[in-house]
Amino acid sequence: xxxVLKIFRGDATSGAFRDYTVPLDEGMVVLxxxxxxxAHQASDLxxxxxxxxxxxxxxxxxxxxxxxxxxxxxxDHFPPGEPITLAPMKAFPVLKDLVCDxxxxxxxxxxxxxxxxxxxxxxxxxxxxxxxxxxxxEFRKCIxxxxxxxxxxxxxxxxxxDSFAGPRFLVRLAGLEMHPLDVESRGAxxxxxxxxxxxxxxxxxxxxxxxxxxITDNAIIPLKERVVDEFYDxxxxxxxxxxxxx
Amino acid sequence: MxxxxxxxxxxxxxxxxxxxxxxxxxxxxxxVSVAVVCKSLLGKAHTVMAEGGVAAALATTDxxxxxxxxxxxxxxxxxxxxxxxxxxxxxxxxPARVRELEAWGALFDRTPDGRILQRNFGGHQYPRLAHVGDxxxxxxxxxxxxxxxxxxxxxxxxxxxxARLLTDDGRISGALTYRRESGRFLLLRAKAVVLATGGIGxxxxxxxxxxxxxxxxxxxxxxxxxDLIGMEFVQFHPTGMVWPLSVRGILVTEGVRGExxxxxxxxxxxxxxxxxxxxxxxxxxxxxxxxxxxxxDVIAGRKAEARRPPELLTRDVxxxxxxxxxxxxxxxxxxxxxxxxxxxxxxxxxxxxxxSMYQQFFELADVDITREPMEVFPTTHYMMGxxxxxxxxxxxxxxxxxxxxxxxxxxxxxxxxxxxxxSDLLVFGRRAGAGAATYARAQSGEPGVETRxxxxxxxxxxxxxxxxxxxxxxxxxxxxxxxxxxxxGIARTADDLQNALAALGELRARAGRVGVDGNRQYNPGxxxxxxxxxxxxxxxAVTRAALARRESRGAxxxxxxxDSDKRFGTVxxxxxxxxxxxxxxxxxxxxxxxxxxxxxxxxx
Ligand SMILES: Cc1cc2nc3c(=O)[nH]c(=O)nc-3n(C[C@H](O)[C@H](O)[C@H](O)COP(=O)(O)OP(=O)(O)OC[C@H]3O[C@@H](n4cnc5c(N)ncnc54)[C@H](O)[C@@H]3O)c2cc1C
Ligand code: SF4
Ligand code: SF4
Ligand code: FES
Numbered sequence: 001x002x003x004v005l006k007i008f009r010g011d012a013t014s015g016a017f018r019d020y021t022v023p024l025d026e027g028m029v030v031l032x033x034x035x036x037x038x039a040h041q042a043s044d045l046x047x048x049x050x051x052x053x054x055x056x057x058x059x060x061x062x063x064x065x066x067x068x069x070x071x072x073x074x075x076d077h078f079p080p081g082e083p084i085t086l087a088p089m090k091a092f093p094v095l096k097d098l099v100c101d102x103x104x105x106x107x108x109x110x111x112x113x114x115x116x117x118x119x120x121x122x123x124x125x126x127x128x129x130x131x132x133x134x135x136x137x138e139f140r141k142c143i144x145x146x147x148x149x150x151x152x153x154x155x156x157x158x159x160x161x162d163s164f165a166g167p168r169f170l171v172r173l174a175g176l177e178m179h180p181l182d183v184e185s186r187g188a189x190x191x192x193x194x195x196x197x198x199x200x201x202x203x204x205x206x207x208x209x210x211x212x213x214x215i216t217d218n219a220i221i222p223l224k225e226r227v228v229d230e231f232y233d234x235x236x237x238x239x240x241x242x243x244x245x246x
Numbered sequence: 247m248x249x250x251x252x253x254x255x256x257x258x259x260x261x262x263x264x265x266x267x268x269x270x271x272x273x274x275x276x277x278v279s280v281a282v283v284c285k286s287l288l289g290k291a292h293t294v295m296a297e298g299g300v301a302a303a304l305a306t307t308d309x310x311x312x313x314x315x316x317x318x319x320x321x322x323x324x325x326x327x328x329x330x331x332x333x334x335x336x337x338x339x340x341p342a343r344v345r346e347l348e349a350w351g352a353l354f355d356r357t358p359d360g361r362i363l364q365r366n367f368g369g370h371q372y373p374r375l376a377h378v379g380d381x382x383x384x385x386x387x388x389x390x391x392x393x394x395x396x397x398x399x400x401x402x403x404x405x406x407x408x409a410r411l412l413t414d415d416g417r418i419s420g421a422l423t424y425r426r427e428s429g430r431f432l433l434l435r436a437k438a439v440v441l442a443t444g445g446i447g448x449x450x451x452x453x454x455x456x457x458x459x460x461x462x463x464x465x466x467x468x469x470x471x472x473d474l475i476g477m478e479f480v481q482f483h484p485t486g487m488v489w490p491l492s493v494r495g496i497l498v499t500e501g502v503r504g505e506x507x508x509x510x511x512x513x514x515x516x517x518x519x520x521x522x523x524x525x526x527x528x529x530x531x532x533x534x535x536x537x538x539x540x541x542x543d544v545i546a547g548r549k550a551e552a553r554r555p556p557e558l559l560t561r562d563v564x565x566x567x568x569x570x571x572x573x574x575x576x577x578x579x580x581x582x583x584x585x586x587x588x589x590x591x592x593x594x595x596x597x598x599x600x601x602s603m604y605q606q607f608f609e610l611a612d613v614d615i616t617r618e619p620m621e622v623f624p625t626t627h628y629m630m631g632x633x634x635x636x637x638x639x640x641x642x643x644x645x646x647x648x649x650x651x652x653x654x655x656x657x658x659x660x661x662x663x664x665x666x667x668x669s670d671l672l673v674f675g676r677r678a679g680a681g682a683a684t685y686a687r688a689q690s691g692e693p694g695v696e697t698r699x700x701x702x703x704x705x706x707x708x709x710x711x712x713x714x715x716x717x718x719x720x721x722x723x724x725x726x727x728x729x730x731x732x733x734x735g736i737a738r739t740a741d742d743l744q745n746a747l748a749a750l751g752e753l754r755a756r757a758g759r760v761g762v763d764g765n766r767q768y769n770p771g772x773x774x775x776x777x778x779x780x781x782x783x784x785x786x787a788v789t790r791a792a793l794a795r796r797e798s799r800g801a802x803x804x805x806x807x808x809d810s811d812k813r814f815g816t817v818x819x820x821x822x823x824x825x826x827x828x829x830x831x832x833x834x835x836x837x838x839x840x841x842x843x844x845x846x847x848x849x850x
Contacts, residue, residue, distance in 0.1 A: 011767065027490025027611065039720035043771030044764030048286070050456040053496050053606055055384070056290045072609055095427055096768040106288065106395070106404075114396040115351035125345060127360030133353050137378065140353060140385060144289055179351065 003075060004083040005033055007045065011096045017085065024075055030086070031059055031070040034098070046097040054210060057145030061098050062087045067147040067208045089150040091159075102146055108165050111193060115176055116184040132180050139175035139219060141211040142168065148205035148215060154198045165194035167205035167215045174219035177226065187230040196224055250700065251432050255281045255401070256686040257679070258421060258436035260408050260463065263291035264383075264671030265651025265678070266442030267390035268343075272679030273440075274399050278686050281434060282394070283403045283423055285458045289391050292444050292456060292652075293671065296383025297499035297602065299365055299375025300672070301665030302340035306357055307364035308549055311372040313337040314845045320666060321838075321846055322525065323369040323560050324630075324659020325800040326815060327476070330838045331637040332657040336666065336673050343672035344376050352389040354378055358547070366504040366544060369560040369663040371529070373544070380499050380602045386668060406432060408462065409776060410703050411439060411470045411647070412695055418470070418646030419693030422703050426773065429766025431704055437689045438682035440640075441467060441633060441649040442675065446480075446784045448777075450626035450735075451727035454486055454497040460777040461784030463653035467633045468783055468828075472642040474821040475655040475833075476631035477784070478791035478802045481662055482736050484564035486625025489580040493610045495625040498585065498603060500664045502620075503557045505599050506541040507587035509568070510619070511576035517583075518556035521567040530556045541590065562661045562801045565624040569736055572623065582623035588616055624736060628667065630658040630801065631791065634820065639681030640674055646685060646693075650678035656818075660800025710775045713761035719774040722756050726781060729753070734789050739805045746789045754782055786828055791819045794830045 001024040006017040020041055022033045031049055038045050050056040052071045059070040064078070064085050078084050092100040120126050148167040154160050165173075173190060176182055190196045199220055206215045213219070257273045259266045262284035274280045284291060303316040316337035321328050344362070348354065354376045355363040364373040378385040394400050405426040412420045412435075420435035443463030447455025468474055485498040503509075511517050522530050530553050531537040537555035544550055557564065568583045578584050587596055593616035597604050600615070607613040607620060632655035633642050640648045651671045658666065710719075733746035757778045762771045797811035798804050817832040838846065 025491055027492045029492055029610070032492050038770060039718070039724075043718060043720065043762060043774075044769045046768040046770060050286055050290045050292075050458065051295050052456070053295070053493075053602075054609075055381070055602065056294050056456075058286065058290050074609070099768055101427075102287070103404075109392075110395050110398075115392070117349055117351070120349070125361065126348065128353075128356055129360050130356040133356065137353055140378075140388065141381065143294075143384065176351075179353070182351075 001080070003033065005037065006083050006085045007034070007037065007097070008087045009042075009045070009097055010094070012094050015094070019083070028075045029071055030063055030073045030075060030084070033075060034070060034086070046095070046099045048099055055143060057143030060089055060145045060147050060150070062089060062150075067150045069145060069147070069210050072210060089146065091150040091152070091156040092146075104161055105144070105146055105149065105168065108169050109172070112169065112173060112176070113184050113186050113189055115179065115182055117181040118183050126181055128180050135218065136175050136178050136180070138213055139171050139178075141213060142171050143211060144168065145210060147208045147210065151204045151208050153202065153204070160195070160198060163195040164198040167199075167220065169194060170196060170199070170223060171213060171215055171219045174223055177223065187227055190223055191227050191231060196220070196227055199224070251430065252435065253281065253432070254435040254692065255279045256436065257438045257440065257682045258283070258434050259440045259442060260421065261291065261442030261444060261651070262288055262402070263293040263442060263444055263651060264386055264390060264668060265675035266291070266440070267387070267394050268672050268675030269440045269442055269650055269679035269682070270400050271390065271393055271397060272676045273683040274397050276680060276683035278683045279399065281401045281403060281436070283406045283408060283434070285405065285407045287404050288402055289387055291387065292459065293383045293387045293668070295497070296386070296668055297380040297497065298367060298501040298504065299377030299382045299665050300340075300344055300386065300668035301367065301370060301374045301663065302344045302376060302669050303337060303374060304341045304344065304362055304364060304376065306361040308372040310549075311374060315371055316340070316374065317842070318845055318848070319370050320663060321659070323661055323663040325661060325810065326659065326846070327799065327818075327835070328659030329637055329656035330836070330842055332674070334842065335637060336657060336669055339673045340669035343669065343676065347386065347389050347672070350389050350393050352385050354385070365501065366554070366558065367664045368500055368503065368558045368564065370665065375504070375665040377501070380501050380600050382668065403432070407773070407776070408466060409707055411466050412699060413470055413644070414694040414696070416645065417693065418644060419695055422700060424707065426768050429769065429772070433695065433700065435693055435695055437686040437693055438646045438648060440678045440682050441647070441653050442651045442678070443653045445629040445652045447626050447629070448723075449727065449730050449781050449785045449788070451731050452486065452495040453626035454483060454495055455626070460780050462777070462780045463649065464632060464787070465780035465783040467642060467644070467647060467649065468787065468821070468823055470644050470647060471823055472644045472647055473634040474632060474787055475634045475818045476659070476791070477787040477821050478795045478819060479630035479660050479800060480626060480788060481561060481628035481630060481801050482565045482624040483627035484561055484568055484624050485585055485622035487611065488582040488621045488623045490611060496606070497625065497627065498620060498622050499600070501600060502585060502587050502603060505587065506545065506590045507557070507585055508555065508590065509557050509564070510584045510586060511571045512578060513576060517571055517576070518559065518564065518567060521563060522556050522559065523563060526559060530554055530559065545591070560661055560663065565736060566803065568622070569624060578621045580621050582621040584619040585622045586619035588618055593617075628652065628662055630660065630662050631655045631788070638677065639684070640678035641681055641685070648678045648682045650674040660802060707776060710760055710762045710772060713759065714763065716761045717756050717759045719760045719762065719771055719778060722753060722760060722778060723774060723781065725756070726753050726785060730785055734785070734792060737803045737805050738792050740793065743789055743793045747786070750782060750786050750789065757782060787821045790828060790830045791821055794819045794832070
């Protein structure tokens with residue numbers, strides 16, 4: 001059994017899809033096929049990977065147009081006999097072949113106001129209940145694959161990287177804002193720097209997240225409510241505070 | 247060299263895993279300028295893959311725990327070959343390092359009274375691993391990464407690989423690196439260099455490691471003249487995936503056994519009861535009934551009074567047992583052992599406690615671990631051996647060179663306990679950062695870099711482009727991995743090791759003929775070629791050290807010498823460069839002082 005891969009070869013200035021025929025093995029994933037091409041047909045084919053187990057978020061690409069982790073995408077997921085297309089993420093500039101320049105994400109991260117803990121208890125540690133951290137642990141599952149950034153139309157189609165942090169960093173902000181020990185306030189950052197208003201809740205990000213983080217429902221919508229409360233409805237914010245849900 | 251991009255720092259940290267990031271944070275806190283370089287993007291280092299947890303005697307889950315017990319477990323797990331001072335520092339300082347992570351935003355799983363929950367792991371007498379489900383490494387690296395980027399004074403160079411260390415009159419003066427993106431060289435001058443480059447797993451075909459793990463730090467240190475110790479001790483983790491081929495070697499966390507999972511052979515027999523070594527006989531359950539009582543206590547969150555199941559013996563013991571069961575014809579369909587948690591825990595508990603394992607098997611192997619057993623076989627996992635360091639400052643034997651984390655040797659002796667690596671990174675990463683900062687501050691003037699030295703190195707690095715097409719770097723790496731698995735694997739004979747040395751000579755010649763296609767931009771063929779040099783160096787070091795240790799101890803098994811030999815229990819095998827030749831010498835280890843010996847003997 002064989003499969004044909006159509007892989008983007010090129011850089012920021014030019015490129016084209018090229019065909020590679022790869023032998024299939026039981027249980028093979030797309031990343032295995034790429035490695036086979038590297039070892040046998042194109043030793044300079046560029047791709048990123050590390051863990052090969054869906055843990056590190058390095059191997060993101062667009063497989064048949066869908067943002068996916070190549071190491072977690074089985075070859076038998078696709079109809080036999082039909083070619084499989086591999087392209088780099090579209091929302092970021094291509095460096096070479098399947099590798100793109102994701103450095104913008106790291107610069108967004110740098111600007112997020114840091115975690116600031118409340119003072120510890122007398123013994124120098126903190127008590128927290130598991131139920132109170134379950135939600136935040138969900139956000140902290142993020143492996144920074146940037147697939148959600150890739151699919152979000154604000155970044156992908158409108159290229160608003162100047163004013164919108166993207167779903168990945170709204171998840172990170174939610175993780176900080178809902179951290180039971182954190183006392184920093186990031187309302188202004190969310191509104192002005194992260195541009196949370198740009199999100200119009202299409203939920204495309206949630207659909208592609210390999211960690212199944214409920215990006216829109218659990219992170220973005222509650223953050224939007226906070227921003228509304230803080231900037232437009234101080235009374236409601238107070239009310240929420242008193243009820244203990246803010 | 248005139249056109250070469252150059253930058254100058256006090257401290258250069260090579261590696262952005264737990265050890266490198268912790269070192270950088272400490273160094274910058276001490277007021278020196280710091281750069282971090284790493285082969286991949288930030289946050290993708292091996293540390294991100296750690297699953298089970300970080301070992302620290304916090305005593306939040308079982309109040310009987312304490313540093314003395316942790317020290318004893320670590321030393322016994324290492325078959326007493328550990329650097330005792332490092333083991334002591336690890337046990338004493340790990341709790342503070344874990345709490346510090348919490349102060350930086352990490353969120354560990356909690357006990358019912360709201361403290362850090364700890365889980366059981368092989369070789370640890372009490373539940374000792376602070377964890378976050380089965381993604382502890384991710385939590386740790388993200389916390390350190392955020393802390394690093396917030397400390398605005400640390401410059402991070404991602405996808406930038408150190409090709410050689412530079413020395414000036416016997417002292418470290420910096421490193422020559424290449425950037426993956428452009429293929430261009432970057433010269434980083436520094437007074438001190440901290441190696442935090444991780445392990446060597448890619449020397450073997452079946453391994454749990456990423457492409458980065460080519461023993462770069464070990465080889466860089468060796469080339470610079472530093473001593474390596476314990477290179478014969480390569481940890482084969484007992485439970486790697488075996489099927490399908492695509493996932494062969496990927497890790498199945500020991501957390502599965504910590505949560506009650508059991509090992510069985512094709513006859514349905516829990517074979518580990520037959521493999522309890524003399525040294526541990528009193529500490530492990532000898533009937534299934536007692537082992538089950540222990541699991542029941544643990545699940546209920548009670549202090550376990552029964553002794554622990556033999557599945558939680560140290561990794562060397564479990565790995566050898568699985569290999570023997572398979573060799574003697576009692577293996578699973580794809581040549582492994584069965585690891586069964588489905589029949590032991592409720593499906594929802596499994597999904598909650600081991601979510602990544604559930605997903606990994608479900609998606610990659612079509613196995614639902616809440617319903618059926620997994621198939622597992624040992625996989626190359628961790629390097630106990632490494633750069634010889636001073637236990638307090640992590641200074642190597644070359645002035646200005648420091649090492650921490652997996653690339654450093656000594657702490658784990660002949661076998662590492664699970665969970666002790668993550669605490670190692672924190673405790674000794676911090677110490678290395680402090681050691682390097684202190685050293686750098688004491689140096690007057692900028693380190694010298696010789697143009698001729700740099701020019702010679704860049705010419706050597708670019709040579710493969712001139713030799714188009716004669717040997718493929720991937721084919722040579724493949725052949726090396728096969729050879730190491732066959733000749734320098736779990737059970738070693740003198741003949742195999744001699745054959746390995748001969749084969750390494752041939753492989754080195756082949757590596758010299760490797761040519762690469764394409765240009766310097768993001769070219770994995772070229773990178774693999776450059777990594778080969780390091781892989782060959784560490785493979786030779788492992789082989790020579792394994793030949794020199796004519797006994798079996800911990801992870802090192804010599805077929806002709808199946809027992810431990812008292813004499814070898816008092817020496818380290820040291821690998822050192824002498825001109826172009828690799829030499830191996832035995833050096834006595836510092837004996838354990840009286841009060842610590844009492845702890846080892848249970849007289850504390
Ligand atoms: C699947 C898996 C699960 C594990 N689970 C656990 C666990 O539960 N508990 C535990 O204690 N341990 C565990 N371990 C072991 C532990 O994760 C590693 O030993 C540890 O993370 C190593 O950390 P480190 O900081 O030394 O290096 P790493 O995290 O590996 O980082 C090495 C860094 O060095 C960089 N580097 C390497 N060479 C160069 C070069 N030439 N130039 C520039 N940069 C370079 C790399 O890019 C990387 O950034 C596990 C390991 C694996 C593989
Ligand atoms: S829900 Fe918001 S963040 Fe997510 S893809 Fe849609 S617009 Fe982007
Ligand atoms: S939120 Fe999900 S999709 Fe987005 S970067 Fe994180 S893991 Fe990837
Ligand atoms: S290689 Fe790590 S997520 Fe694919």
